[in-house]
Amino acid sequence: MIFEVWAPRATTVETDLGSGRRALGPSRPGWWAVEAPEAGHGTDYTYWVDGEGPFPDPRSLRQPEGIFGPSRVYDHGRFTWEDHDWKGRDLRGSVIYELHIGTFTPEGTFAAAAGKLAHLVELCVDFVEIMPVAPVPGSRNWGYDGVDLYAVNETYGGPDGLKTFVDACHRAGLGVLLDVVYNHLGPSGNFLHPFGPYLTGTQGSYWGEAVNLDGPDSDEVRRYFIDNAVQWLRDYHLDGLRLDAVHALHDRRATHFLTELAGEVDALACHLGRPLTLIAESDLNDPFMVDPAGHGMTAQWNDDLHHAIHAAVTGESHGYYADFARPEALVKALTSGFVHDGGYSSFRARSHGRPFTGPAYRLVGSAQNHDQIGNRPRGDRMTPAQLRVAAGLLLTSPFTPMLFMGEEWGASTPFLFFTDHVEPALREGEGERRRREFVGFGYDWDAPEPGDLETFERSKLDWTELKEEHHRSLLCWYRDLIALRKALPELTDPRLGLARAELGEGGKWLRITRGRIGVWVDLCQDSITPPLPDGAVVLLDDSDVSAGPEGDPRSGPSVVVYRLVG
The missing domain is CATH 2.60.40.10 (Immunoglobulins)
Known part of the structure; x- marks a missing residue:
């Protein structure tokens, strides 16, 4: 060779x-x-x-001894695929389920995660989105400190483990998205510098040096990342990629890196004969990201929708939630997509964003995700009572919903920030670096030490919770909402202009109407009698959802989905 x-x-x-x-x-x-x-x-x-x-080889396909060990030749052709009938999955109308391989199961492997696919099939989600799997320092990490970007973390099962997982997902009817990080590399085990100018030497973001996308010799650097994307989609049969923090990609060339990447992926989709998805995490609130005449991403994360739902359900108004504390922000998010669409952002102390005109499926929304849970000092989640309402808002919206692992049953386990750095300076300073990153967010930073093994162990899902009635009850609510979403075309109609919104009793409740389908939500969760229109036929409500250990004095539903007749 x-x-x-x-x-x-x-x-x-x-x-x-x-x-x-x-x-x-x-x-x-x-x-x-x-x-x-x-x-x-x-x-x-x-x-x-x-x-x-x-x-190690910058394009190493396998690092069996970790990031400081030798590379190992890996032949993609030796794996036997069984997903021959897989035709791909379109993002439109789909529901995404985000998970972290290391904490999704007690074992923390691809094989163990594959053993839980029946749960996801019964939930009726369409895509599994895996947090990054590139090799990282030590044995545990969120994945955003990855290096050796062409390889797969051996702790999870290595390249064959990932392929086996994807193969199992496809045979179960699930598409697979992979979270990839192209805006920086991890601080430990990054050996690209001796080979060439992959990085600019300047601070591109809080997380490290900027990637060289537009400087001297940047043609091959761009090729390095584009070839990496193609590898995942072609050789691992993945159905799409979630691109981390693309606002941290610094590129002044006439054809932006994202535009070039989208073109390559479109060409590959034509060759493979199946749809391929690119989802950008962007802090810009700029529809140019998903405009076919712009960067051409399939979709982008919409933090505004998350913030509006979170503020409405929890009542929190610190940090960036301050701009979303009024119920009108929730109305705008559900009917327009972006709340910050050119107006003033108090958190940024400047105007932010541009109006989004759709289609709505190009915005990925969530009530919880790895960032919004894991970036809280204690990694705490919403309560089951809060999730009942949040799910009602999210899963009846026209956007592409994304759930975070365990959300569907109201998991009580936190999702904390955890690392396992080898170098003492990185290990000992991680907690302080983390605290500095969130100055101004309004938190009292009492987070556990990221490098402690207990921090990681506490973040693993406890699947035995599904034996408890209130967890099973919430799971049934999520299943029913997703099933109703798939049954009613009005709930996935991507035309934002069709929605009509009404706030009642000074913002205590919200009604969204799309065609003949209405959704009423008690934002205060204080047992308001639903003021349904004459002739409304209730299709689904949360009256039967178990209260849970935190208690719930409701005497009526918090969410009602109904149809107007006559």
Whole structure:
């Protein structure tokens, strides 16, 4: 086989296959290569650049000994796929379920997660979205400290484990999205610097150096990330990618990196004959992100919808929730998409965003996600009573809903920020760095230490909770809402202009009407009698949802979905 690596500024490049170093020679511009007929699947190797090393391959497909170990040759063709009938899944009308492999099950592996797919099928979600799986320091991490971006975390099951999981999802009728991080690399085990100008050397975001997307030699850097995206979609049969914090991608070129990536993915979708999805996490509130004439992303996360639902249900108004504390913000989010669409943001102390005109499915909304739970000091979730209302708002909206693992049964386990850095300086300073990151968010930062094993263990879902009546009851409510969503075209109609909203009793309740379907929500959760129109036929309400251990003095429903007749 041929070993090839990009190192445009090196004078010598060598590889070591375990029997001593051998020199690579210049091949195409900036690239070095050497043929090693004896090597193949399973061969371990490292690189040396200008006498420095050993380093893993920047495009390493496997790191069996972790981020500081050698790379291992991995042949994608050796895996036997069984998803031959899979035709892909369209994002339109779908429901996404976000999970973290390490905490979704007690075992924290792809194989264990595959064992829970029946639960997701019965919930009737359409996509599983996996948090990042690139190798990270130690044995536990959210995934956003990843390096060796072409490889898969061995703790979870490595490349074959991911393929087996995707294969099982497809056979169960579920699409799979993968969260990828292209705006920075982790602070530990990042050995790209010796090979070439992958990073700019300037602080691109809070999390580290900016990726070189527009400077000298940036053509190959862009290719590095685009080829990475293609690998996941082609070789791992993934159905789409969630792109982390794209507002931290600094690119001044005429064709933005995201636009170039979207074009490549569209071409791959045509070749594969199945839809491929790109979802951007963006803090810009700019519809250019999803405009086919703009960056061409399939969809983008909509934090405004989350913030509006969260503020309405919990009553919190600190930090960025201050702009969403009034019920009118919830109305605007549900009927317009963005709350900040050019107006003033007090949290940013400036105007923010542009109006969104749809279609609504291009905005991914949530009542909970890994960020909005995990970025709270104690990683606490909404209560089951709060989730009952939040689910009613989210799953009857025209946007693409996303649930976070365990939300559907009101999991009591937190989702905390956890790491396992090897270097003492990173391990010991992580808690303080985390505290500084959230200055101004309105929290008293009493978070547990990220590097403690207990912090990770506490974040694992407790599946035995499903034996308890109030958890099973909430799960049934989520199932019923999703089933109703799929049965009523009005609830997924992407035309935002169709919705009509009414606030009653000074904002105590909200009514949203789309065609002949109405949704009434008690925002105060204080047993208001639903003021339903004459001729309304109730299709679903939450009267039978068990109160839960926190108690619930309701004497009537908090959410009612009804049809107007006559």
